[in-house]
Amino acid sequence: MNVDQQDQASREAEQRFNRGMMLRLIVIVTLMFGFGYALVPLYKKICDITGLNVVTTRDLYGGSVKNTQVDKSRTITVEFDSNARGPFAFRPVKNSMEVHPGEMTTIVYEVANGQSRDISAQAIPSYAPKQATEFFKKLECFCFKQQTLKAKEAREMPVVFVIDPALPKDVKSITLSYTFFEVGAPVAQAPEGQLAPAPVGKGI
Incomplete structure (x- = not known):
């Protein structure tokens, strides 16, 4: 076999x-793609068997996020209330x-501050019935x-919450109420020539 024939044989072997x-790589890529595609129904099946669930959210204005221990056999009505103790507007969107x-x-x-000054405020929650508080x-x-x-x-201010499935069966509705009050409200100045009132709880 001459040199040209050897080169030709070498090129054919290389080809x-x-x-x-290339065929092996195509097979590997195809198998990897098929495995990844098969993981989706497999993962869903595992979730169904184990009771796990994918976390998904609804809209910010009153939606829900699925979690692993949802009791779909019960429905609780949650009512939202608001009270403002200061120069601002405060309400739930639902x-x-x-x-x-x-x-x-x-x-x-x-919440909206209609004043031409900054305001600091604190919200205090309360619940009804009282027995629902811990849940x-x-x-x-x-x-x-x-x-x-x-x-x-x-401003829009979210509250993310979960009702504990251990909530007593006789509780069908819960009211969440917030009182939003101004912190460090400015004290009105006394008219000239008069003394300002003494702070509550302190003598002169």
Whole structure:
């Protein structure tokens, strides 16, 4: 076999090797794609068997997030109330919604400072009936810290909560009420020539 024939044989062998490698790569990529595609129904099946669920959210203005222990056999009516103790407007975007125990839910409260000055405020929650208090779990809430509203500022403030599935069976509805009051409200100045009133609880 001369040199040209050897070169030709070498090139053909290299081409056969390259074709074989390409076929193997195509098979591997196809199998990987098929495996990844098969994982979706497989994962769903595992979730169904184990009771796990993918976390998905609804809209911010009163939606829910699925979680792993939702009791769909029960529906609780949650009503939302608001009280303002200061120079601002404060209200929930929804008056009520239906939720399942264990279902992560979001409600948004709106607040607007109509003053030309900054205002610091704090929200205090309360619940009715009282026995529901320990079963109402807030995961995120504007009541966790003081809020400072700039002059003329309007803001949306979410509350993310879950009703504990251990809530007594006789409780069908819960009211979540917030009192939003100004912190450090300015004291009115006394007219000239008069003494300002003494602070409550302190003598002169």
